[in-house]
Amino acid sequence: MMRYVLGRLGGVVLILLAVCLFTYLIFFKLSPDPAVMICGKTCTPERIDSIRDVLGLNQPLLTQFWDFLSGIFVGRDYGSVHCSAPCLGYSFQTNESVWSMITARLPVSITVAVGAAVLWLLVGVIGGLVSAVKQGTWWDRSAMGLALGGVSVPNYVLALLLQYVLVVKLQLLPFPSAVPFADNPLLWFESYLMPWVVLAVGYACLYARLTRSNVIDTLAENYYRTARAKGLNGALIMRRHALRPALTPITTIFGMDFAGLLGGALITETVFGLNGIGKMAADSIAKNDQPVIMAVTLLAAFFVVIGNVVVDLLYTALDPRVRVVSS
Amino acid sequence: MTASPTLVEVEEAVPSSAPPTSGRRILTTVTRDKGALACLVFLAIVVLMAVAAPLITKLSGWGPYQFDSAAINSDLGGVPHGSLGGISGSHWFGVEPQNGRDLFARIVYGARVSITISLSATLLTGILGVVLGMLAGFYRGWIDQVISRLMDFLMAFPALIFMIAILSSLPSGNRPVLLVVVISAFGWPYLARVIRGQTMTLANREFVEAARASGAKDSQVVFREILPNLRGSIVVMTTLAIPGYIGTEAGLSFLGVGVSPPTASWGQMISSSVSWYSVDPMFFAIPGLFLFLTVLSLTVLGDKIRTLIDQGEAA
Numbered sequence: 001m002m003r004y005v006l007g008r009l010g011g012v013v014l015i016l017l018a019v020c021l022f023t024y025l026i027f028f029k030l031s032p033d034p035a036v037m038i039c040g041k042t043c044t045p046e047r048i049d050s051i052r053d054v055l056g057l058n059q060p061l062l063t064q065f066w067d068f069l070s071g072i073f074v075g076r077d078y079g080s081v082h083c084s085a086p087c088l089g090y091s092f093q094t095n096e097s098v099w100s101m102i103t104a105r106l107p108v109s110i111t112v113a114v115g116a117a118v119l120w121l122l123v124g125v126i127g128g129l130v131s132a133v134k135q136g137t138w139w140d141r142s143a144m145g146l147a148l149g150g151v152s153v154p155n156y157v158l159a160l161l162l163q164y165v166l167v168v169k170l171q172l173l174p175f176p177s178a179v180p181f182a183d184n185p186l187l188w189f190e191s192y193l194m195p196w197v198v199l200a201v202g203y204a205c206l207y208a209r210l211t212r213s214n215v216i217d218t219l220a221e222n223y224y225r226t227a228r229a230k231g232l233n234g235a236l237i238m239r240r241h242a243l244r245p246a247l248t249p250i251t252t253i254f255g256m257d258f259a260g261l262l263g264g265a266l267i268t269e270t271v272f273g274l275n276g277i278g279k280m281a282a283d284s285i286a287k288n289d290q291p292v293i294m295a296v297t298l299l300a301a302f303f304v305v306i307g308n309v310v311v312d313l314l315y316t317a318l319d320p321r322v323r324v325v326s327s
Numbered sequence: 328m329t330a331s332p333t334l335v336e337v338e339e340a341v342p343s344s345a346p347p348t349s350g351r352r353i354l355t356t357v358t359r360d361k362g363a364l365a366c367l368v369f370l371a372i373v374v375l376m377a378v379a380a381p382l383i384t385k386l387s388g389w390g391p392y393q394f395d396s397a398a399i400n401s402d403l404g405g406v407p408h409g410s411l412g413g414i415s416g417s418h419w420f421g422v423e424p425q426n427g428r429d430l431f432a433r434i435v436y437g438a439r440v441s442i443t444i445s446l447s448a449t450l451l452t453g454i455l456g457v458v459l460g461m462l463a464g465f466y467r468g469w470i471d472q473v474i475s476r477l478m479d480f481l482m483a484f485p486a487l488i489f490m491i492a493i494l495s496s497l498p499s500g501n502r503p504v505l506l507v508v509v510i511s512a513f514g515w516p517y518l519a520r521v522i523r524g525q526t527m528t529l530a531n532r533e534f535v536e537a538a539r540a541s542g543a544k545d546s547q548v549v550f551r552e553i554l555p556n557l558r559g560s561i562v563v564m565t566t567l568a569i570p571g572y573i574g575t576e577a578g579l580s581f582l583g584v585g586v587s588p589p590t591a592s593w594g595q596m597i598s599s600s601v602s603w604y605s606v607d608p609m610f611f612a613i614p615g616l617f618l619f620l621t622v623l624s625l626t627v628l629g630d631k632i633r634t635l636i637d638q639g640e641a642a
Contacts, residue, residue, distance in 0.1 A: 015483050022480075026493060148630065152623035154574055156581055157597060157615035160604050168605045263485035267578060271601070281488055282582065285495045293492050300485030308483070 008309050019301040024065055027290050054078050088298065089291030091284075098295040102277060108178045109276035112269060113261045115192055116199035117254075124204040125250065128211025129243075135216060143208065150205030159198045159271040166194065176272040199268045203257060207250060214246035221245075248318045252311045259307025262300040353635050363631050366624035373621055376435045377442040384436070388417055389429030391436040391591050398427040412609030420613050423596075424603050430613055433591040437614065440580075440592045441621065444506055445572040451511035453565050456518025457557070463519070464526025465549060471523070478516035486513040487578075494584035502587050510575055518564050525560060529553050559636045566632055570625035577618050593618045 052058050055078060056067050067076060071087035083090045088098040127147075131140040166173045173190050181188045218224055219242055227241045257264075266278035273279070277296060284292035357363045376383060384390050398413050399405045405425035407413030412421035412430070420430035463474040490509050497505060529535065530553065538552050577594030579585035586592040593614045600611035 011479075015480055018480050019483060023489075027496065148626055149623060152570065152626050153619050154577060154581075154594075154597075154615070154622070156578070157611070157619060160597070160601065160611045160615070164604050164608050164611075260485065263487045266487060266491075267582070270582070282491070285491050286583070288496070293488075297485060297488055297492060300488055301483050304485060305483045 124207025132215035395427035460519035460522025
């Protein structure tokens with residue numbers, strides 16, 4: 001087991017390195033010269049050259065890449081500007097280190113992500129469970145029909161629709177804004193409600209369909225029938241013999257989805273103007289602020305890769321049918 | 328890595344020896360189901376719009392790039408005249424605020440963009456996914472190692488952020504082609520992973536062994552023995568992928584890195600409606616509805632086809 005974990009972690013490091021290198025190459029080959037962008041319109045070739053010097057752009061590519069990597073662990077200097085330890089780069093457009101830009105926006109992104117995740121888990125799993133138990137009834141059919149619709153609605157369309165109906169027409173909710181919880185808990189809840197719903201709908205519908213089919217499959221399993229035939233009590237069978245095997249795959253999918261939420265929340269955050277990491281990514285892409293784009297891509301990849309490993313380890317713990325096979 | 332978790336029950340996923348579901352049977356079952364039939368009809372309309380776009384706009388009277396300054400109220404910042412976003416006899420779906428372009432014509436031409444891009448992306452991912460998945464599953468060894476690591480690598484990418492970043496930094500060039508390439512580059516591993524797994528199990532089956540024993544070459548085994556058995560999975564995976572690609576194209580255009588203006592695209596129409604949604608809700612409602620219904624119809628049909636094929640294989 002230990003060997004397996006170490007192997008996986010080694011794989012993680014390799015993949016992250018590859019992602020890093022690939023992103024670096026793409027951006028520095030394709031994008032316009034950052035030095036020209038910093039310098040602005042009134043610019044001389046000498047000035048561009050000195051800026052390139054400060055940014056380290058005159059170094060060979062591999063040296064640049066090494067500077068970037070080592071900056072993450074020990075920090076680095078751009079001329080007079082110091083970027084301390086977890087240095088993911090420095091944005092000369094906002095004059096901030098990328099790391100502090102990220103940490104400043106992290107609370108908003110976490111609020112959006114966690115709220116949506118709680119919502120979609122509750123609605124999806126409970127909805128799917130009820131549908132499975134009441135299989136074939138009108139509740140099941142309408143819930144599953146609704147779920148197909150929910151999977152198909154693009155979240156920016158839903159966002160505009162909700163905003164039009166709930167905010168402009170009915171004036172039930174305020175325009176979403178990143179209100180801190182401590183300032184006004186009620187306003188906080190009302191402001192985040194729409195972003196949560198919009199981000200959660202697609203996942204909730206997917207999870208409902210998945211939970212339903214998983215539970216229906218387990219209800220047809222021999223061990224479930226045996227447990228019933230033994231006369232075990234209903235709630236206990238449901239919990240131990242039907243729910244556990246049916247929900248194990250949901251746990252792992254949830255891990256992956258949650259880890260990928262940094263990318264997934266980009267549209268939601270942008271549409272509602274919530275200043276989280278997703279919106280920061282969209283903004284810096286519009287402004288071509290390369291260090292920020294690099295850092296966000298890397299951070300998102302980091303979450304996905306880590307999520308992947310955690311999920312695999314969890315799966316082995318949750319599902320006894322999965323074993324680590326040494327060859 | 329010398330160890331990997333293995334799902335002990337993986338054997339069950341192997342397609343059984345029952346005859347695969349025929350295309351005709353799928354079609355008859357689908358046309359008998361009212362909901363599925365409605366989806367099919369709606370999709371037929373969208374495809375018709377895409378194919379005959381120039382003809383249709385000739386009939387409706389307005390082209391997608393024609394400005395109609397008479398249809399908008401320039402005193403109110405360009406809000407369309409009349410209620411419901413300027414729906415009238417000459418503008419069937421109303422007009423765009425500010426410049427008065429005909430929404431119907433733009434929807435029709437937008438269908439063209441959606442359908443072309445999503446179908447090309449599906450085709451390209453299909454080819455890449457099947458070829459690479461089969462190569463990995465059939466030859467195993469170092470080929471499998473290389474392809475599998477490439478898949479891990481691509482799937483670890485935050486695809487949306489990365490697609491936006493690549494598309495925004497690329498020179499404008501041929502936008503639709505770029506979109507197809509970028510969408511496919513990140514899409515094929517999901518198909519290839521399934522194909523690889525199934526090829527691995529199929530390659531150990533008796534009929535493959537029999538074919539080999541009777542002197543079949545690798546190419547014959549792959550094309551005559553394995554590929555036909557993968558048909559069900561390929562059909563299901565690709566039909567379910569199309570709505571996803573339509574959504575991705577629209578999403579990228581919505582974020583401003585997709586098809587470049589003035590070419591009409593549904594996502595881009597919704598994106599330009601953002602600043603107008605409180606005064607002219609029809610401007611986002613119409614392209615939004617078309618996008619939603621197209622994705623919904625494809626999802627419903629894909630779902631139906633999957634159920635039918637699963638039943639066919641379990642029978």
